[in-house]
Amino acid sequence: MKAIAPTAAELTILRVLWRRGPSTVRDVHEEVYAETGTGYTSSLKIMQNMLAKGLVTRAEDARQHIYAAAVSERPTLNHLVSGWMDSAFDGSSLALAMQALDARPVAADELAQLKALIKKLEKNVS
Known part of the structure; x- marks a missing residue:
């Protein structure tokens, strides 16, 4: 479905x-x-x-x-974001993220969370 x-x-x-x-x-x-x-x-x-x-x-x-x-939050939001990535950003998660970060100021606590996520992702790439 x-x-x-x-x-x-x-x-x-x-x-x-x-x-x-x-x-x-x-x-x-x-x-x-x-x-x-x-x-x-x-x-x-x-x-x-x-x-x-x-x-x-x-x-x-x-x-x-x-x-x-009746729908779960994460899959629903992932579905929406995937649609935006495909339609507005040629499937690029980087382009979507860069646009989101450029659209509004980022609070210090959110920036710290982003840095922690990047470090975690970097460990998984190795």
């Missing part, structure tokens, strides 16, 4: 479900859209579409429907 790439709105909801675990539409709506004019029914419709796509599951045990991510 081919992986389905979530839209930006779907990815935002998936990130909430990955972090919080199974949640009601109300819980997700309050976390994602509390400070916006987006209505509850918009959140509900997005999550119903995600259910149809197989991105989430829904348990109907109680009065409220509980939604959970």
Whole structure:
């Protein structure tokens, strides 16, 4: 079965479900859209579409429907990044990484994490 790439709105909801675990539409709506004019029914419709796509599951045990991510975080994000690498960077992970580092300032702690990752990768290359 081919992986389905979530839209930006779907990815935002998936990130909430990955972090919080199974949640009601109300819980997700309050976390994602509390400070916006987006209505509850918009959140509900997005999550119903995600259910149809197989991105989430829904348990109907109680009065409220509980939604959970049906896709894992790492494979989903890897699928998205691979698509960006192929379409925008001719398949080059280096070009993608360089663009990402150029697009926004890098915090000192993130730079330290990048350096540690490079050292780890260098050990595996030898």
